[in-house]
Amino acid sequence: MRSIELIAPKEEFQEQILQYKKEFEVNGDSMDGTNFLQGYSDLAEWFSLVRDNSKEETVREGLVPADTYLAIRVADQKLLGMINIRHRLNDYLFQVGGHIVYSVRKSERRKGYAKDMLRLSLERCRELNISKVLVTCDKENIASARTIMANNGVLENEVPEEDRITQRYWITL
Template sequence: MHIQLIKPNEQYKNKILDYKAEFVANNEVLHGSAGLDKIDNFEEWYRLILQNSSEDTVKKGLVPASTFIAVDENDEIVGMIDIRHRLNDFLFKQGGHIGYSVRKSQRRKGYATKMLSMALDVCKSLGIEKCLITCDKSNIASARTIMKSGGILENEIIDGEEIISRYWISL
């Protein structure tokens, strides 16, 4: 399995919108997409991720982040991953440094583990020494991926009706 993390760009516009549509069709939450699920217009989303990629231009209340699409050897998007360069109070409690998703049609193929490994390398290059990654307690696949990548469960917190598991990975 070969994948690469690529910064979203206009060339992938239709594939990114198809990726989003697969999550909508399956009534799933689109994690690690820098808000793609909340924006209908690719251009607006793309401007937002560019704006939020720098400390100087990040939108008030957010933290700088690097958003990537995970592309396979056939140039198809298998996943998305968002790396937050630092944590604010919200991210410390329940969002973490990294959010990610893999499209339903590509799950159980090792993509999440590979994406997370690559994202941890990016975190290390950003000077992050301990990386927080969270997932819903009910998301067993994500918890396994995080633990396989070295995640140590610190605790679980209640957020409304959800229980969020908080894992740390030392880099």
Template structure:
């Protein structure tokens, strides 16, 4: 399965990251696990926020320390992004979880999300996270399948208005 590698963003990937963002915008997709890429006005703005959010001392207000990775395939193409939150605040405990991820539309249905999540769980072990919470929208069957394939155990659903969030735990012990 090792078709992907997770790498930290850097200036070398600027064009790929902006192309990734533009593909999501063109398709009207949600950019989950991209550390706010959707709202960044430029690569430089996004990259500074990414660096700030790596450490407790510099994390942006209202956020928790997190590491965002690029999922790069064997041809060096950016196929997905995944964000690992080092800890949970109340919002993440209910709705966001430890990990958020997305795969560009042109690369979906190839098993990349499952592989990305598997690789990110190894990163969680390095961060000494023993139980990983992953959530998804109840209507996102593909994401639920990805979580289950990686050992996710369904805990419950949280209803917020018309939105239903499913919560899964993965034990890394």
């Protein structure tokens, strides 16, 4: 039995999504994989964005179609993390963004959830017929690099960008 599941954002998780957002804001963490949640105080607008961005016909300008998922612990239905799977890459995403981006709330880190989230998202990539998945992380983020390598990620190169270095990993499905 799986310890977590990936589900599309639903209104029934609204309070947990707000708590998730607040935990990231309080800790000054980056809300990766949340489809711009940090910019929304009105969750109805955010839910609309998530729906729009999931389809080629309605994706917002400048973005690529992507599916956003909540990582929910099966045992207690707690929101542990969020993950975004991009259906294709534009030039910027090919260089530094990748197909998959995710985050785990600080209070639930170092428990293996990110590894499971990435593994489950790779199953979704197969369903989208993405055979080579690009996953990137900041060179300083050793935990994320380990998560990617645990899912068979192979480091291709490092790309300097402003004040950071992005590591680019490929996972062949």
